[in-house]
Amino acid sequence: MATDQRGRMPAGAQLSDASGIGRRGVLGAAGALAAAGGVITAARAQAPTIRLGVLTDMSGPYRDPTGPGSVACTQQAATEMANRGFTVEVIQADHQNKPDVGANIARQWYDQGVDAIVDVPTSSVALAINGIAREKNKVFLNSGAASSDLTGSACSPNTVHFTYDTYMLAKGTGAALARSGGDTWFFITADYAFGHALQRDTSRFVEAAGGKVLGAARYPFPATTDFSAFLVQAQSSRAKVLGLANAGTDTSTCIKQAREFGLTRNMKIAGLLMSFMEVHSLGLPTAQGLLMTEPFYWDLNDRTRAFAERVRPRMPGQAMPTQVQAGCYGVTMHYLKAVADMGAVQAKADGRAAVARMKAMPTDDDAFGQGRVREDGRKIHPSYLFEVKAPAESRGPWDYLKIVATTPAEEAFRPIAEGGCPLVRS
Amino acid sequence: MEDLFGIPAPLLFGQLLLGLINGAFYAMLSLGLAVIFGLLNIVNMAHGALFMMGAFVAWLLLDKLGLGYWWALLLSPFIVGAFGVVLEKLFISRLYKLDHLYGLLLTFGLALVIEGVFRNEFGSSGLPYRIPPELAGSWDLDFMFLPIYRAWVVVFALVACLATWLVIEKTRLGAYLRAATENAPLVQAFGVNVPRMVTLTYGAGVALAALGGVLAAPIYSVNPQMGSNLIIVVFAVVVIGGMGSILGAVLTGFGLGIVEGMTKVFYPEASATVIFVIMVIVLLARPAGLFGRA
Structure with a gap:
């Protein structure tokens, strides 16, 4: 060994x-x-x-x-x-x-x-x-x-x-959506440190942009396989944006089931931590139009x-x-x-x-x-807001994303003074 | 809009229905487990992995051979069931004379191996599988949008459960099976090939798991861990229903689906735990399970 x-x-x-x-x-x-x-x-x-x-x-x-x-x-x-x-x-x-x-x-x-x-x-x-x-x-x-x-x-x-980090992801996707009219949110959140932090950071940007958080459902991680109960709660909250404060297969299952339950008709879905790997697993017909924030994409x-x-x-x-x-x-x-x-x-x-x-x-x-x-x-480093391409726009395997907006490095992350890090002397 | 327990009534009805749908999966899976345990005395920990295989075979049929959902519904249980027959012949049949624990360990090991192979081959993030066009879309029920596919799952699962129950309780074949579990040598003396019957029973239980896998493919992500997330809950369902009780497995499957659905409304953080709390209570009050014979 x-x-x-x-x-x-x-x-x-x-x-x-x-x-x-x-x-x-x-x-x-x-x-x-x-x-x-x-x-x-x-x-x-x-x-x-x-x-x-x-x-x-x-x-x-x-x-x-x-x-x-x-x-x-x-x-x-x-x-x-x-x-x-x-x-x-x-x-x-x-x-x-x-x-x-x-x-x-x-x-x-x-x-x-x-x-x-x-x-x-x-x-x-x-x-x-x-x-x-x-x-x-x-x-x-x-x-x-x-x-x-x-x-x-x-x-x-x-x-x-x-x-x-959750701040960068929240700012990239949350603030951008809140600015473009997505001012009411419902979260589906993985019930552990990461999910809580992502929901907290996103809520802050939504509220700073004048938006409101209407509710959240915290589901047990990693033991949850079906999200329909939470999706229906999200739907009945009449929020404009569904924020997915989770990652990996949980996110892709949420997106798949959100389409199934017709949430996409009147809600925007924000996968707050996504990469093109989830798009790869969902397929472009299901994932097209989703927004996500990443600091790296192979085709940048x-x-x-x-x-x-x-x-x-x-x-x-x-x-x-x-x-x-x-x-x-x-x-x-x-x-x-x-x-x-x-x-x-x-x-x-x-x-x-x-x-x-x-x-x-x-x-x-x-x-x-x-x-x-x-x-x-x-x-x-800079962060980029991407949109998932429609199947017709994709030129081949792994060609999934197009850039919508760029946040410069100095603005992408939480200002050093706000983090509460004891190492930083003001 | 009326409120029930502080929750808008439409939302509550919606959640009841969703619980029923999830219960359908629990029922399908626990049914297979109950059949295998009731007739073979094997605690089949590989059930979740075989459920996952059912979904993957559906995906492979589509991706490699262009055969869609309806073919998968027909072929996948046969293919995975045949795999189950091979497993039974090669490994499980050697353990019938030993304590349950050996079967549990063996099938647990098999589950890990199967999952590991699929994870190595296909990765962990899942593969796309779409709802068949005939069942796409949803009905507007006033209180919620019901995807047609989910309604199909409930109906199909009910029919499959009922059919299995009828075969075992009401047919000659079922009578042989039940007799063989009571006294195998005697049934063999009447000219029935008991080992073959047992092998085929295992295959049939596995086919039920695979059928569940095909049903799940369009709504869950098709990934190697999809079975292991379900299997522990399904075991709890079987224990609550009563090990080996077919009717118990089906009824508790649907019932616990509903209980879990309700928990997701009132206190979602506990939705993964509630079934186990019930299990503890049932085991304390009725150690043989709700429908089991002590």
């Missing part, structure tokens, strides 16, 4: 299988731990080696937009940053969207020499690991979680939150297209990378640049110093272009 590869994954794939299979079972956590425990014994002789652990959803509802694709993109960055005086090793595990499982793996990884944990979708898991990285003075490079608390009340000098410009073409051979099913997966690439590139800049030995010894160096250097990668990491750990 040891991994000494640079940018390749066979041993890690085994690991994720072991933990993936146990997902529903009582044995899952034990299996994942046993697997994770055996990982890091082999490559100790080479020095210095930067060890990256991609901790992600390999078996649940977020697998496609994160999962193996996040591993592939992290490995792509490791490959592109090879030969800088240190080697890079990428391992992976499945956190099964459970904070306890994720926290156990993270502790074990950090104790056994992993320098940075990458990705970690599912806010509840990310918040747990945020604390562990700080306690052990390691690095946490988050791409997949959305809760804006990671750079707000829970901000940490050991964490960089890269791709998006020459650099994003070049990045997508480079990484695709590694991707499961040769899929295009999603925003979260591209974020794993971007954040790993930037971390490894900081490591190269300060020296691998020092970066390994002091996670806080490595993150401080990341904040001191401007970012630049093919997926997100130029940007920077703020003092609170927030990476900033």
Whole structure:
């Protein structure tokens, strides 16, 4: 189970299988731990080696937009940053969207020499690991979680939150819809940290634009398969906009069933965290016209297209990378640049110093272009409001979105003073 | 607009109806489980995975062979049922003499393997499957829009449940089956091929799961975890109804669908838990379940 590869994954794939299979079972956590425990014994002789652990959803509802694709993109960055005086090793595990499982793996990884944990979708898991990285003075490079608390009340000098957050998503979609007449909202919300944060942040923009929130239904996550009861409640609220404060298969099932129940006749649907992966799963005839906010889309410009073409051979099913997966690439590139800049030995010894160096250097990668990491750990870049194309507009597979509006980097994210991050001195 | 319990009456009726529709799925699935448990004494944890396979076979038939919903409704139960027969022959048949727990563990393992294979092959985010054009659209019932397809699901599930019940309780074949569970050697002595009958019963239970999967494909997302999200609830339904009781499985399936639907109106956060609360109460008061024979 040891991994000494640079940018390749066979041993890690085994690991994720072991933990993936146990997902529903009582044995899952034990299996994942046993697997994770055996990982890091082999490559100790080479020095210095930067060890990256991609901790992600390999078996649940977020697998496609994160999962193996996040591993592939992290490995792509490791490959592109090879030969800088240190080697890079990428391992992976499945956190099964459970904070306890994720926290156990993270502790074990950090104790056994992993320098940075990458990705970690599912806010509840990310918040747990945020604390562990700080306690052990390691690095946490988050791409997949959305809760804006990671750079707000829970901000940490050991964490960089890269791709998006609930504030950015809420502002991108919520504010845009509220401005164009969608002034009454009903939310269907996943009942955990992420859903609550997304609903809270969106409500704020809706109300700031003069709109009103008429109601919300919080459904148990991840145990809900049928959303019709909530959709009918939304319909009878007579709100103009249905806000979906959820993600992954939950969002696509909601959209599918909303069409079935005729909600689209008099309501606009706002998938507050969506990527083209959900569009891919719904099909353009069902998804056309939906609005979504993303900071990355493969067909944005020459650099994003070049990045997508480079990484695709590694991707499961040769899929295009999603925003979260591209974020794993971007954040790993930037971390490894900081490591190269300060020296691998020092970066390994002091996670806080490595993150401080990341904040001191401007970012630049093919997926997100130029940007920077703020003092609170927030990476900033422009966000784009996309509309899903009609089937006739699409030129082929993966051609799903067109840009409707762009929010510049400095406006896309929550102003640093408003987040309540204790690291920020006013 | 009148209010009942502080909720507008139309909304309440709508939710009752929706609960009934979800109950139809519970009934279809718990029926298959009850048949398998009642006649084979196997706690079939693979039922959810086989339900998922039913939906995937429908998608594959459409995507690879161009065969639409109606063909899938016919073919998918046969294909998945045949797969079930192979499973029974290869694995499950070896466990009849052992404790229930072995069957439970084996089928749980099979479920994980099947799910894992589909997840590797098709990813987790689901595949598009559209409502057949004949059943698209919805009726305006004043208190809600009822999608025609959902009405179809309820009617179809009721017919399937009734037919299964009739076969087992009222036909000669059903009598053989029931007799074989009581005393297999005796039935065999009368010239009935009991092992084959048991294999086919498992196949039929699996086919019911697959049928549920095809019915679910157009309204849920067709994804590898669609079965595992349902299976635990369905087990609770079977336990509440009484393990092995066919009528119990069907009635509790519909009943609990309604209870869950109501919970979604009054306190949605508890909608995933309410069935298990009921299960605990029923187990305390009637350990054999509402319709079970102790």
